[in-house]
Amino acid sequence: MTIFLRLYSTFAFIVLIVTSSSLSSAPAAQALDVTKATIVDLTHPIDANTIYWPTETKTFQLDEVHKGVTERGFFYASYRFCSPEHGGTHVDAPFHFAERGQTTAVIPIDRLSGPAVVIDVSTKAAEDTDYTLSAQDVSDWEHAHGKIPDGAIVLLRTGWSSRWPNKRAYLGDDTPGDASNLHFPSYGPEAARLLVDRGVAVLGVDTASIDNGPSKDFLVHRIAGAANVVGLENVTNLDQLPATGAWAIVLPMKIAKGSGAPARAIAFVP
Amino acid sequence: MTIFLRLYSTFAFIVLIVTSSSLSSAPAAQALDVTKATIVDLTHPIDANTIYWPTETKTFQLDEVHKGVTERGFFYASYRFCSPEHGGTHVDAPFHFAERGQTTAVIPIDRLSGPAVVIDVSTKAAEDTDYTLSAQDVSDWEHAHGKIPDGAIVLLRTGWSSRWPNKRAYLGDDTPGDASNLHFPSYGPEAARLLVDRGVAVLGVDTASIDNGPSKDFLVHRIAGAANVVGLENVTNLDQLPATGAWAIVLPMKIAKGSGAPARAIAFVP
Numbered sequence: 001m002t003i004f005l006r007l008y009s010t011f012a013f014i015v016l017i018v019t020s021s022s023l024s025s026a027p028a029a030q031a032l033d034v035t036k037a038t039i040v041d042l043t044h045p046i047d048a049n050t051i052y053w054p055t056e057t058k059t060f061q062l063d064e065v066h067k068g069v070t071e072r073g074f075f076y077a078s079y080r081f082c083s084p085e086h087g088g089t090h091v092d093a094p095f096h097f098a099e100r101g102q103t104t105a106v107i108p109i110d111r112l113s114g115p116a117v118v119i120d121v122s123t124k125a126a127e128d129t130d131y132t133l134s135a136q137d138v139s140d141w142e143h144a145h146g147k148i149p150d151g152a153i154v155l156l157r158t159g160w161s162s163r164w165p166n167k168r169a170y171l172g173d174d175t176p177g178d179a180s181n182l183h184f185p186s187y188g189p190e191a192a193r194l195l196v197d198r199g200v201a202v203l204g205v206d207t208a209s210i211d212n213g214p215s216k217d218f219l220v221h222r223i224a225g226a227a228n229v230v231g232l233e234n235v236t237n238l239d240q241l242p243a244t245g246a247w248a249i250v251l252p253m254k255i256a257k258g259s260g261a262p263a264r265a266i267a268f269v270p
Numbered sequence: 271m272t273i274f275l276r277l278y279s280t281f282a283f284i285v286l287i288v289t290s291s292s293l294s295s296a297p298a299a300q301a302l303d304v305t306k307a308t309i310v311d312l313t314h315p316i317d318a319n320t321i322y323w324p325t326e327t328k329t330f331q332l333d334e335v336h337k338g339v340t341e342r343g344f345f346y347a348s349y350r351f352c353s354p355e356h357g358g359t360h361v362d363a364p365f366h367f368a369e370r371g372q373t374t375a376v377i378p379i380d381r382l383s384g385p386a387v388v389i390d391v392s393t394k395a396a397e398d399t400d401y402t403l404s405a406q407d408v409s410d411w412e413h414a415h416g417k418i419p420d421g422a423i424v425l426l427r428t429g430w431s432s433r434w435p436n437k438r439a440y441l442g443d444d445t446p447g448d449a450s451n452l453h454f455p456s457y458g459p460e461a462a463r464l465l466v467d468r469g470v471a472v473l474g475v476d477t478a479s480i481d482n483g484p485s486k487d488f489l490v491h492r493i494a495g496a497a498n499v500v501g502l503e504n505v506t507n508l509d510q511l512p513a514t515g516a517w518a519i520v521l522p523m524k525i526a527k528g529s530g531a532p533a534r535a536i537a538f539v540p
Contacts, residue, residue: 072487099345217342254358256317
């Protein structure tokens with residue numbers, strides 16, 4: 001009986017250690033078999049309607065090099081293009097707002113693939129165009145779905161992608177060259193700090209910026225950049241993702257020394 | 271005993287059916303858990319050294335929009351860039367050589383994610399710079415590793431990526447504007463036809479083209495394009511992949527009506 005009690009108390013002690021350590025660390029990611037998953041493309045196509053920041057004077061341009069039958073008798077088409085790094089569905093490298101932050105090509109590839117955490121504030125954003133995600137919203141999400149895992153790709157759903165490519169509806173103002181009167185929802189600084197503390201890899205959003213429209217000091221960009229957290233802007237199709245359980249992959253053009261790049265973002269949904 | 275024999279013959283008959291059907295259809299893809307896989311980046315960075323086709327007059331250019339501390343006191347960097355669609359690690363949309371083929375943005379996303387089939391001809395290419403993959407090479411690979419599955423992303427390994435970014439070593443000639451004297455290995459037309467018959471989604475290679483250097487009629491491009499099979503050129507790190515069992519993802523910039531685009535290609539290795 002004494003031995004039994006000793007064994008029991010040792011067992012209880014081990015259970016206590018295991019339980020407390022599982023509470024203080026991020027939960028293991030749920031297994032996801034890519035061979036059976038459905039793929040959702042989170043990327044807007046890039047064309048003359050692609051939305052850029054209002055101060056951007058030169059937007060996307062596609063120039064024909066050749067299109068038609070060659071002298072050897074077969075069809076051949078080829079183009080060149082010019083583009084800002086920042087516009088359409090694209091990545092902000094940490095360097096965009098942090099002088100010592102990672103540039104586009106050196107973002108570790110492991111940080112561009114991770115469990116998708118979808119936080120839906122579309123109801124609140126419908127009532128307040130400039131809504132910013134609060135730390136309380138993040139806590140509420142964790143209460144419902146569990147702690148946000150290390151390396152997560154957070155995708156903030158505001159519902160704004162349904163306004164694309166209507167520039168005025170999407171940005172709140174379509175005056176060329178003027179970014180002083182923009183209105184759209186995004187992350188708030190306190191939520192960004194909490195998410196950075198969780199070890200997230202990417203802050204993504206279905207609006208034009210990880211700071212909201214009226215922001216002038218771009219605190220969320222600066223908080224993310226300083227922590228080598230990548231931004232992902234102008235995503236779409238977040239309504240096709242579950243709050244948790246999907247796996248996101250964000251692949252920017254591998255521009256050496258870039259501050260960002262057009263990116264293709266997808267999610268595997270089990 | 272009679273019942274046992276009847277049961278046994280029924281069982282043998284079922285085994286026969288199952289065996290023959292598994293021989294005539296592609297094998298099911300091996301499960302791959304992304305949460306546990308290692309990621310290999312198959313992409314060269316894009317910079318002033320990026321290799322383009324010799325006839326390309328305007329190569330990659332990155333122009334500074336802003337880099338430094340703003341008047342509001344925080345660091346900010348942003349660039350614009352111009353690039354040919356075809357150069358560096360990039361995708362050939364079927365439309366590149368097929369007038370009715372898919373353009374870049376409309377390639378189904380499911381065809382850009384698939385089991386990686388790595389065919390290694392580096393020994394043969396080391397002896398013959400213009401080596402082309404033969405139908406026999408494909409059959410030999412299948413004899414060793416099983417039938418190439420529907421939707422496969424084929425990655426032809428010639429060893430040429432170790433020559434990058436030495437243009438002369440990589441293309442066989444670095445005379446500007448002259449593509450008449452190129453030498454490097456790639457796919458041959460018969461192998462391309464066999465792979466298209468297998469239902470592959472992507473033909474990838476670690477050289478500048480899915481046709482070899484001396485090709486003038488670009489038959490592999492035309493065979494692929496006509497079948498809406500995507501090309502993937504100038505990949506790297508194929509030495510880090512197994513012949514079979516990895517999963518590849520190829521994500522081009524989503525250029526509407528494009529003939530191709532810079533792409534990021536990765537592989538999940540179990």
